[in-house]
Amino acid sequence: MDFVMKQALGGATKDMGKMLGGEEEKDPDAQKKEEERQEALRQQEDERKAKHARMEAEREKVRQTIRDKYGLKKKEEKEAEEKAAMEQACEGSLTRPKKAIPAGCGDEDEEDEESILDTVLKFLPGPLQDMFKK
Numbered sequence: 001m002d003f004v005m006k007q008a009l010g011g012a013t014k015d016m017g018k019m020l021g022g023e024e025e026k027d028p029d030a031q032k033k034e035e036e037r038q039e040a041l042r043q044q045e046d047e048r049k050a051k052h053a054r055m056e057a058e059r060e061k062v063r064q065t066i067r068d069k070y071g072l073k074k075k076e077e078k079e080a081e082e083k084a085a086m087e088q089a090c091e092g093s094l095t096r097p098k099k100a101i102p103a104g105c106g107d108e109d110e111e112d113e114e115s116i117l118d119t120v121l122k123f124l125p126g127p128l129q130d131m132f133k134k
Contacts, residue, residue, distance in 0.1 A: 117132075
């Protein structure tokens, strides 16, 4: 009979007592083992984090040498400079900052226009010069 039951349960006679309503075996050191297991997991996690921190520090050192070699700036530094420039340009202004206009396009100095007008006035006769100057 034992053999038939063992075959039917697939060799799980140890669990048979539990299935029939018996009490579980309690390991007296179960709590201590669980605490040790948790401590080991925490220690492994700390070691893993330390390892990744070292690796990231090495990577950052390599990145910095490349930045120094090629004169590049960190992404954060670049963004901070752009933000500061925008704030400085917008200070006291109620509208958005104007985009830079290339030289020779649109806004020309008044001095250039006056000098052209003065040049033209030089070639006009005296009475006409007086009319344009007023």
